[in-house]
Each structure stands twice: as C-alpha cells, then as structure tokens.
Amino acid sequence: MIVLSVASGTSADGLDVGLVDLSLDDGVVEAEVLSTSAAPWPDGVREQALAVLPPAVTTARDLALLDAAVGQAVAAVARAACEDAPVRPDLVVSPGQTVHHEVVGERCLTTLQLGQPAWVAEATGLPVVSDLRTADVAAGGHGAPLAVVLDALWLAGGDVRAALNLGGIANITVVGPTGAAARDTGPANCLLDVVAERVTGEPFDRDGALAARGRVDHELLARLLRHPHLQPGAGTSTGREVFSAAWLDGQLDGQPWPDVQATLVELTAATVADAVLHARPVEVVASGGGTANPVLMAALQRHLGDVPLVRSEAHGLPADGKEAVLWCLLGFLSWHGVPVSTGAHPARVAGRFSPGRRGLALPPSTAGTPSRLRLRR
Template sequence: MIVAGLMSGTSADGLDVALVDLALDGSALDLRLLARREVAFPDALADDILRLLEPRDVPLSLVSSVDARLGRLCAEAVAETVADSGAECELVVMHGQTVRHDVTDGVVTATWQLGQPAWVAERTGCPVLSDVRSRDVAAGGQGAPLASILDHLLLAGGDEPTAALNLGGIANITVVAPGEDTIAFDTGPANALIDIAARRITGQPRGFDRDGKLAARGEVVPELLTDLMAEPYYALRAPKSTGKELFHGDYLDRFLSQRPEATGPDVVATLTELTARTVADACVAHGVRSVVASGGGTRNPVLLAALRRALGDVPLTTTDDAVGLPEGAKEASLMALIGWLTWHGLPATLPSVTGAGHGTVAGRLSPGAGPLRLPEPLPTLPETLRVH
C-alpha cells in the first residue's frame, strides 16, 4: 500500500513529505521510502503560525486562515511529490500544525492541529487521514509521542534498552527494552528555546542556530542552567507530554530577567546544554544503553557534541546509520505508518506510552474522489518494521 505522510512539527519551519510503500510480510511490515521532500512555509504563513504558538489571544479569523492556507500547501506538496514519483498513492496522512496541546496537572485536556484535509482530498482524489492525536486523548492518553509506535516496531527484538530520540522543537524519547513494556515521553525542549534566542540575536523572525555556530561562540552560564534545570516538568513521571504552551518566549524571559549577565551566544550555549542534559538525564533514568536520534537537532553538531558528553559511555547514532531511514523523513514516514495501521483497523498508540486506557485506531478519514472502501481489519499489530 502506497501512503503519503505529511508532518509539520513544533519548530513550525516547514512541511516534510514522504511517499512510502508499506507491505506486510508475515509478522513484519516492510517500509520502502519512494520519495521525500521538504517544503518551507511561505514567510507570511510561517509568521502567522508562530503567532498562534505564542500564549496570547489571537483573532479567530487568523486561525481559520491558517487552517485553509496550510491545507492548500499540503495539497500541492503531496500532489507534486506523487506526480514526480510516478507512483499511485492510495492514502494521504496529514498531521497538521499543532497550535494547542493543553495539559492540566499532567492530564492532556485538548490537542488541536490545523490544516484542512478537504483541500488535500479534493486536490489529490485520495482519502485523507487527519486529527491523529485526539482519539488517544479521549481515551485518557497524552496523545504523544506518536513516534513511539514506529520506534517500538523499528527497535523490537534488541538485546539491550535502546532509546529512539527525536530532536524537533520538543525532544522526546521512546525506550524499547527486552521483556518490558515500551515507554515514551517528551523530555523537554530540543530546539524550541534555542530558536527563540537565536531569532533575537540574528533579527531573523524564523532564524535558528544553524550548525550550532551561535552556541559555539558562547559559554554555558552555570547559574542560568541551574535555574532552567529546576523546571518541575523534568521531574514528572511518564507518561507526560509538553509543548510551546510551556516552553515559549515569556517562559524564557522569566529566567533571563534574573540573570542579566547572560546575553547573546551565552544564552544559546546554555539552552543547548539544557537540551543535552535533560535528554541524557531521561535516558540514564531508564537504563538506556544506546540512543538512535532523528529530527532537525541532529543537524546541529554542537548539540550532538553536548549530548555525547552528557550521555557518557552510551553511544549516540542517527536513524540514517542505525536503520537506514533518513532522519529528515522519519516523522513523515511515521504518519504513513499510522495511516496504514488505521486503514487496517489497528491501533496506532500504545497504552504503556501514552497512558490511555486502551490502544486506539487513530484519526478521522475524509473520502477522496470515490467512496471509502476499507479492507477487512487485521487481527494483530505487526511485530517488527523493516526499512528497505
């Protein structure tokens, strides 16, 4: 089954598209990446998404406009990817842009992703799966991290506890250990706070610390790092999830106002160290013996060096090297996997990960050019995922 997956993460910098061929072979699911692309958001759309991610009131007209414009962008991106590949796409899965992920006393009360799927269904003629988090939340789960289902299948059968790490706007890990239930959770910010500081230094509204150059120019401010590490979220037990509702500009300013000596590249260096320390602490707490990383943060050599120092003798590699899946295509491929599971009546979340009362079939389906015709549901999940 050929499925297109579309992902826009908490960094809100663009859209990842992956066209994936998924085929069941006994108890294993084979994944072949047929095509992929990265589509940068137009400046106006990116600016408006970033406005929605700040904890301030916004006009409803802005929400409606972003929903439609992002839907149209997704429609064109997947149509072009499919046309260039020459393949016949059977299903599109769009995550949309998370603009709210509300957590009260550790309980997710709402999650909201924008990006109108009707535009994609109309443009491509394919059925579209969207809103892939809400059902898990309704079942009492965190609705995150969704990557855990892919990580669980990819790392199944290992002989030691291994963590799959994603470094997007928010960092999350999935810990797969022999003989134990898989767990996963958001560890805290990856690039979310780093991006804010980098934008202030460069004056670029969508800037980031390219290649870690700003962090490399700075020095870690120990007092600021100590303050940041005291954030209560880090001490919460899994399952847990977070987002820019917590880690935003005003949040950072509360710490910086107490440390006026911390400026410019020193702030970026400190925030980079914060990401490394919080990820490493989470890995050590769960007995992880190796880490396989993906996401935009793997393109920052200063962050990876800080992670390796913090992890000590725990080796760190990437999905490119460990399993042959390009790190930039992992989350879009995850969306395709979730679509395949839903299409076959299988849950896309693990209760041990999200804390839900039971596994749930993810998302809602919008018909394409014709009526929906689903196959007979499969009785059980595949045991492993093999990347070719």
C-alpha cells in the same frame, strides 16, 4: 500500499514529505522508504501559525483562517509530490500543525492540530487521514509522543535502545525486551530557534554557530531546570506553548545571547540524558532537525558518557526524514484498522478520514497489532 505524508512539527519550520511503500504480513510491517524531503511554507503561513501561540490572544477568525492556510499549503505540496512520485500514492497523511496541547498533571485535556484536510483531498483526489492524536487523548493518553508506535516496531528485539527525536520538543522512546515507553523530555529546537531568529535573522542556529560562541551560564541553567515539566512525576507530553519565548524571557536577566544559546543546548542535553540513562541503553539513536546541530550533538554525547549516540541511518531510517516515515506508518495502520497507543491506556485506531474523489472503501480491520518493522532497501 503507497502512502504519502506531508507534515509540520512543533518547530513549524516547514513541511516534511515522505513517500513509503508499506505492507503488512503475519505481524510484520514491511516498509520501503521511497523518498523523504522538505518543502517551505508559503509566505506568511509560518508567521500565522506562530502568532496564535501563547502568550498571544487570538480569535476564532484567526484560527479559521490558519486552518484553511495550512490545509491549502499541505494540499499544494501533496499535489506536487503526487505528480513527482514514481508511483501514484494510495493515501495521503496530513496530521496538521499543532497550535495547542494542554496537559495538567498526568492528564492531557486537549490537543489541537489545524490544517483542513478537505483541501488536500480536493487537490490530490486521494483519501486523507488527519487528526491522528485525538483518539489517543480520548482513550486516556496524551496523543504524544506518537514516535513510540514506530520506535517499538523499528527497534524491537534484542538489547535496550533509546530512540531520540530532536524536533521542536525532544522526545525519547526506550525500547527493550519488555516493550516500549516514550515521553517528551523538554525543549530541543523550539527555544534555540527563537534565540537564533532574534540574533541572526535565520529560523535556526545553522551549524550551532551561535551556541559555539557562548558559555553555559549555570545559574540560568538551574532556573530553567526548575520548570514544572522537568520535575519528577511531570506529565508525559508537553509543547512549545509551555516552553515558550515568553517563558524563556522571564528567566533571563541580561545574559549575552551566545551564552543563552549555549545554556539552552545544555538544557536539552541534560534533560535527555536524565530521561535515558536510567534505562541503561546500549545506544541512543537520534533523528530530527537537531541532529544537524554539531554543538547539540556533542553536548548530548558528553552527557551520555559511554553510551554511544548514533544517527538513525545506522538502523536504516533517515535522520531528517524519520518523522515523515512515522506519519506514513500511522496512516497505513489507520487504513487497516490497527489500533495504536502512546502508553498503558487502551489502544485506538487513530485519525479521521476525508474521502477522495472515488469515495472511501476501507479494507477489513487487521486482527492484532504488528510486532516488528522490517525495512526494505
């Protein structure tokens, strides 16, 4: 089955596109990554998405317009990807742009992704799976980090390994002989991007250049580390509405921006290491946009000590396209009625389907949950 995904992460910095050939046989998912790429938002859509985040006050009209704008943007990229694909996709996955994720203690109250999938179904003529988090929330989970579904299959067997995704929010999955467990560790690119845009006008800190000019402010770092999500017993998931620009501004007292950026890098590295090292992994396998920041990667390796930090290419998945592969996998599993879970709560089939022009004819549900992912080259 050929699955196309078009998705935006918490950084809202563009649309990640993945095309994956997937099959399921005797408990093993086989996957061939045909392509991964990125596409920019149309002018103004990223600004629309960021404008509804706290502390902003928004309206139903703003949300409705954003729902349509994201859907139309995904539809245009998906249609172009279908036209360029070497083989026509069977399914499109459009998880939408997260605009709110509410966690109180250990309970996720709600999660909201915008991007009306009807636009995608209309543009491509294909069935679309969307809203991939809510079923998990209704079953008692957080709907995040969904990376655990891929990581548990991808790194199954053998020694303990930790998969690290450096998106807007950093998340880790520890995979070992007894299973997999995942959580959001805290901010990665979301706050680094805020500072970079303020200082350089660019949407991210290219090559970590701004952070490289600064020094860690340990008093500021101590204040940042007092955030409730970074305390023992905090919830599994978080979002940029929690680690917001307004929260960061409330912690600052006139530090030079390069020092702020260097301190935010240290915050990410310290919180990731704190979440990973207790599991004694043989290596940490990193992916996501943050892997392109050499200052962040160096800080992570320093905090990890003797534990090697490798990019996900070492295990067959592109570091800048792994999340696109994840969405393709989730859509494939939903199509086949395979339930998934982000934790110890009951697993549920994720997502909702929008029929394409030929209607919707789902195959019979596949019994059981796959045990492994095998990558075809």
